[in-house]
Amino acid sequence: MTSSQFTAQPQKICERLQIRYPIIQAGMVWTSGANLAIAASKAGCLGVLGAGSLKGDLLKKHICKVQDHGITSFAVNVPIMYEGSADQIKEAYDLGVRCFILSAGSPKIFTPWLKERHATVIHVTATPRMAKKCEDAGVDIVVVEGFEAGGHNGRDELTSMVLIPQVKKQVSIPILAAGGIASGKQMYAAMALGADGVQIGSRFAATQESSAHPAFKQAICEASPEDTQLKLRAIAPVRLLKNPFFHQVEQLETSGASAAELKELLGKGRAKAGMFEGDLHSGELEIGQVSGMIDHIPTCQTLVDDIIKEYHQTAQHMANLMS
């Protein structure tokens, strides 16, 4: 399944992003630095740097490292609700980055500036309505993220199964499905639902090249299907792996705590402590529902090869269903 074997939108995505497969490695906090972006790119996907946790001169260092590997087609993911996101976008652009994935904010804020400069703009949304707003704002590609996704999540809790076909009806720009996709079977299903490609997060977090702490990667592998849940709706909904910190949140929420009390518990630096420093007890462990089906830590190359192989097996299986 190379770009030349695809017709219509998936091919457009591959050509537009200069990648072999219509797969985007999600930009995630604390897990997607240069090593992951380089490995995902080399495996045929769009490698992405998660700028949300690359503060100060770290973003520049990671961009330069990816470029030093001769990789020109990669993206920077910027959650635009944070202070400093405008500076990050400008800095990345000045360093030569020409593909941006923006999330957690209005598509109207940065799209005009980037489009005037001929950059590719991908925007992450969680509802058909917002996807339409992205298209209207001039966004090139939308990532539509279902309820099953890890980390920060939409308030409307639409799952990939219902979200993808509804977005497909609303927009004519290409759609990348995210949330619940860790295998070739799921990639195939997402594309049958109307996606032109996929964005994969949690499964890339548990690869050799991800910058997640080894203890967090191991925790992902050991997770049962029931081991994540969406929490902190009173602040901003986020899907977490169950650990002692999760249970503290749960207890507070059950007792009817206010947003202020939850914010106080959350404090600062918990995501870094959990995902990057491996504090499985007190850290915030953001991960998707698919962690229940992740049981090993492959290289990106092996992972992508396996996904593509299973995609083809699924296509064959579906063709065989009708004799």
Next chain:
Amino acid sequence: MTSSQFTAQPQKICERLQIRYPIIQAGMVWTSGANLAIAASKAGCLGVLGAGSLKGDLLKKHICKVQDHGITSFAVNVPIMYEGSADQIKEAYDLGVRCFILSAGSPKIFTPWLKERHATVIHVTATPRMAKKCEDAGVDIVVVEGFEAGGHNGRDELTSMVLIPQVKKQVSIPILAAGGIASGKQMYAAMALGADGVQIGSRFAATQESSAHPAFKQAICEASPEDTQLKLRAIAPVRLLKNPFFHQVEQLETSGASAAELKELLGKGRAKAGMFEGDLHSGELEIGQVSGMIDHIPTCQTLVDDIIKEYHQTAQHMANLMS
């Protein structure tokens, strides 16, 4: 896509249940009486009576009505946590029903009794773990219901995209996917994920032959994608359409109300008032996330024809993706 065109599990399901398509019309409270079961059966699916709201002699009347139409292959859905479910199962069996869909309870309770009497037992579950327990208890087919489904829902909130492939790894009995399926595209995606067929609920609730009140059917058609949400987790999670009653529940939950307070608000008869009597203000309106994509009220025959047509179009689209 008739049974003779299917190989492997979907064909097994069609043969086992003596139906043309691997589609089960879900047994739902207040919406799935004899008229719907008859129409769904005639359209090539398994028609199902929802016994949860067929109390007293109503169940017998509806069973006899289906049988009077010469339909032998249909099922009764019994939520087994209610008092009287044992009597309903026995009554239905004595009237000649040989296919049962059980939900909301352990598969160990009634499966042995039914299997001794050569009935087909289908059990509804929401996790891979429970699906395995069903297989171990002798259940013939599992329905696996994702978070996007309407009405009562599992506590682990697994979506169809992640639930289906994980159940497939756990069990070797056939799997019917439920939750988020209202179209041929979604049926195709569910089968690509590993399902052998599908159970469709909300989409059948908004057909001509469903016993839902016309005002409720109209409300389903008018619903936006964001218009349902899972509520009442403190009692038993249930997906509701947003209406004034929903907002009352939301307000109580946000204020940290206890299960007892929520139960008091819920009271008795709200589901009947909303879904069967059309009280859109104070009634409890149970419906799935797919209501956002439902915009007309077809007959079952037209609906099933459209689903099968779109299934084939999707198969063709997926074959065309790779040239």
